[in-house]
Amino acid sequence: MTIKAKTCRVFIHIxxxxxxxxxxxxxxxxxxxxxxxxxxxxxMNPFMFFPSQWxxxxxxxxxxxxxxxxxxxxxxxxxxxNVLCAVTFSSMAAYAFARLxxxxxxxxxxxxxxxxxxxxxxxxxxxxxxxxKLGARNTIFxxxxxxxxxxxxxxxxxxxxKSIPNExxxxxxxxxxxxxxTFVLIMLPLVRSGLVALCIxxxxxxxxxxxxxxxxxxxxxxxxxxxxxxxxxxxxxxxxNILMAASVLAICPMILVYFIFQKQFMQxxxxxxxxM
Amino acid sequence: xxxxxxxxxxxxxxxxxxNQLSRAKVNEWLWGWFLIAPTTxxxxxxxxxxxxxxxxxxxxxxGDFGRGNIFVGLQNYVRLIxxxxxxxxxxxxxxxxxxxVPIGVFISAVIAVLLNRNLKGQGIYRSIYxxxxxxxxxxxxxxxxxxxxxxxxxxxxxxxxIGLKPVNWIDDPDIALISIAIxxxxxxxxxxxxxxxxxxQEIPQVYYEASNIDGANAITQFFRIxxxxxxxxxxxxxxxxxxxxxxxxDVVYMMIDVARPSYDRTVSLVYLFYNxxxxxxxxxxxxxxxxxxxxxxxxxxxxxxxxxKKWVNYTN
Numbered sequence: 144m145t146i147k148a149k150t151c152r153v154f155i156h157i158x159x160x161x162x163x164x165x166x167x168x169x170x171x172x173x174x175x176x177x178x179x180x181x182x183x184x185x186x187m188n189p190f191m192f193f194p195s196q197w198x199x200x201x202x203x204x205x206x207x208x209x210x211x212x213x214x215x216x217x218x219x220x221x222x223x224x225n226v227l228c229a230v231t232f233s234s235m236a237a238y239a240f241a242r243l244x245x246x247x248x249x250x251x252x253x254x255x256x257x258x259x260x261x262x263x264x265x266x267x268x269x270x271x272x273x274x275x276k277l278g279a280r281n282t283i284f285x286x287x288x289x290x291x292x293x294x295x296x297x298x299x300x301x302x303x304x305k306s307i308p309n310e311x312x313x314x315x316x317x318x319x320x321x322x323x324x325t326f327v328l329i330m331l332p333l334v335r336s337g338l339v340a341l342c343i344x345x346x347x348x349x350x351x352x353x354x355x356x357x358x359x360x361x362x363x364x365x366x367x368x369x370x371x372x373x374x375x376x377x378x379x380x381x382x383x384n385i386l387m388a389a390s391v392l393a394i395c396p397m398i399l400v401y402f403i404f405q406k407q408f409m410q411x412x413x414x415x416x417x418x419m
Numbered sequence: 420x421x422x423x424x425x426x427x428x429x430x431x432x433x434x435x436x437x438n439q440l441s442r443a444k445v446n447e448w449l450w451g452w453f454l455i456a457p458t459t460x461x462x463x464x465x466x467x468x469x470x471x472x473x474x475x476x477x478x479x480x481x482g483d484f485g486r487g488n489i490f491v492g493l494q495n496y497v498r499l500i501x502x503x504x505x506x507x508x509x510x511x512x513x514x515x516x517x518x519x520v521p522i523g524v525f526i527s528a529v530i531a532v533l534l535n536r537n538l539k540g541q542g543i544y545r546s547i548y549x550x551x552x553x554x555x556x557x558x559x560x561x562x563x564x565x566x567x568x569x570x571x572x573x574x575x576x577x578x579x580x581i582g583l584k585p586v587n588w589i590d591d592p593d594i595a596l597i598s599i600a601i602x603x604x605x606x607x608x609x610x611x612x613x614x615x616x617x618x619x620q621e622i623p624q625v626y627y628e629a630s631n632i633d634g635a636n637a638i639t640q641f642f643r644i645x646x647x648x649x650x651x652x653x654x655x656x657x658x659x660x661x662x663x664x665x666x667x668x669d670v671v672y673m674m675i676d677v678a679r680p681s682y683d684r685t686v687s688l689v690y691l692f693y694n695x696x697x698x699x700x701x702x703x704x705x706x707x708x709x710x711x712x713x714x715x716x717x718x719x720x721x722x723x724x725x726x727x728k729k730w731v732n733y734t735n
Contacts (some may be wrong), residue, residue: 152538153536155533155536156538156540158533159489159530159533159534159544162530162544162548163544163547163548165605165610166458166547166548166550166551166605166609167547167550169551169562169563169566169605170550170554170562172565172566172573173558173562173565176565184571185570185571187570187571187576190576218606231457232457232458232461233458234460235454235455235457235458236454236457236458238454239450239451239454239455240455243447243448243450243451243572243624244447244448244451245448245450245451245452246448247452248451248455248627251455251459254459254462254463254466254467255458255462257466257467258462258466258467260720261466261470261713262662262665262666262709262713262716263666263714264689264709264712265469265470265473265709265710265713266465266466266469266470266473266668267469267696267709268466268469268472268473268476268696268702268705268706268709269469269472269473269476270465270469270699272472272702273469288465291465292457292458292461292462292465293458293459293605293727294458294462294466297458305665320448321446322447322450323450326454347552347553350555351555351556351669353555353556353557353669353673354668354669354670354672354689354693355674356696358693368555368557368558369555369556369557369558372555372556372557372558372561372673373557373672373673375508376561377676383565383568383571386561386565387562387565388561389558389561390558390561390562391558393555393558394553394554394555394558394559396552397554397555398550398554398555401549401553402551403568405546408549408553409545409549409613412610412614412617413613413614413617
């Protein structure tokens with residue numbers, strides 16, 4: 144029995160390790176290729192796994208030619224504003240939807256649900272036309288624009304606010320807090336895990352988004368990491384070492400953040416999944 | 420006299436309370452409206468009006484950048500029905516969804532079940548499987564495109580080493596959609612796995628203990644306890660995956676250029692929408708395509724919600 148259980152365990156580990164290799168392998172290959180020369184990366188005979196010489200020049204080239212510092216700046220500003228707007232406005236609305244009674248509440252919450260149920264592509268053309276009319280194409284504002292408010296965030300945080308017992312809120316009100324103070328001082332700290340989850344979701348979503356930056360900011364000065372990669376790919380079609388260097392540069396900030404806040408990332412998935 | 424006084428005082432007190440109550444009520448209303456104002460106004464401007472506008476635009480032939488729109492009635496929809504490429508896109512999108520969702524959810528569930536046994540190193544495995552979820556699809560697809568490369572790709576090299584024929588992963592019209600599906604499955608397994616794992620860990624251990632006493636073996640337990648108990652989580656995973664798959668764009672866009680021979684067999688509805696709206700600048704036709712997408716997603720979602728009664732088990 145124990146031997147059977149042990150072999151079973153070993154077998155499970157082997158399966159999981161093989162799976163892990165599949166998950167990791169593309170990243171390893173990306174990093175290895177990014178340090179090779181063009182001829183090395185395309186040499187089949189002899190096939191090279193490791194670069195004979197680790198060429199940092201690839202990175203320097205790609206950073207210089209594509210103004211990566213600017214791309215980082217654009218991407219992080221976009222993420223910063225999106226997260227700030229989503230967290231501020233969604234927590235306000237979510238608190239009102241969850242805890243206050245006022246006329247039109249259900250109707251307005253219906254709007255939130257409507258947005259969540261409809262594929263986002265429906266909004267893109269008019270949103271683009273609006274940005275165009277405002278003369279705001281090729282700006283940071285244009286990148287942030289569709290994410291100024293978040294229906295998903297409102298829905299998610301509403302679930303969190305709903306799960307807080309009534310007594311706490313009543314106690315605060317009896318102690319003389321008005322609704323705004325109760326919200327900011329008492330309720331917000333209680334939904335901290337929801338706020339963290341929303342931050343992570345919003346940041347990841349806007350970091351990964353490709354279509355909107357591609358449409359709205361055609362100038363490379365206002366591209367994000369994702370949309371710049373699309374352009375870099377067509378510019379360097381066969382220089383895979385350069386392309387891989389660009390990819391490494393594009394994903395490493397988020398991977399770093401992930402390694403630091405791993406626990407929060409995992410929790411954000413489970414909390415959101417289970418509250419839906 | 421004193422009784423009358425008391426009565427008056429009582430009445431007055433009641434009035435005061437009522438006043439205060441209604442003041443408190445109005446106060447609550449005002450706060451409510453104030454707090455939802457940014458989100459509601461934002462959603463109306465950014466989503467409600469645009470949704471209506473897209474529907475409206477689908478009856479127009481658009482000139483350059485929305486100027487000179489000409490009303491064409493149902494012409495965009497007639498064109499849609501007769502456009503072979505639209506039907507290619509519908510077929511590709513559905514086929515892609517049928518590939519990615521069942522295989523992806525199955526793999527995620529298997530990994531979640533394997534991880535659920537308090538395995539040593541569970542945390543490390545979880546972190547590793549989640550890494551592809553973090554990476555930008557644009558970057559990830561570029562890497563896979565390199566791995567898939569017909570002449571110099573790692574995958575074909577390995578295939579050659581073990582004596583198999585190299586595959587033309589990207590340009591072979593019969594294969595390209597599968598290649599795209601592989602990338603998508605690879606990058607979503609971690610996310611779904613974590614959700615399913617959380618669902619598994621919610622199952623009270625008592626159920627297993629009780630069935631152990633009743634003499635149930637592991638396989639019976641799996642089908643009689645595990646599956647029914649995680650079915651709500653599985654349903655959530657399936658329904659969100661289907662909606663996401665129907666909107667696939669990034670991977671196809673980065674992998675297949677319009678000029679590739681496999682374009683017709685891989686173009687997705689959203690990719691077609693993008694090309695028509697922002698490349699060929701026919702926003703009216705693009706709007707019609709997106710309305711078709713909305714219709715298909717709605718139909719599929721309604722079917723799934725109907726079917727859920729057959730297999731999803733809500734205990735409360």
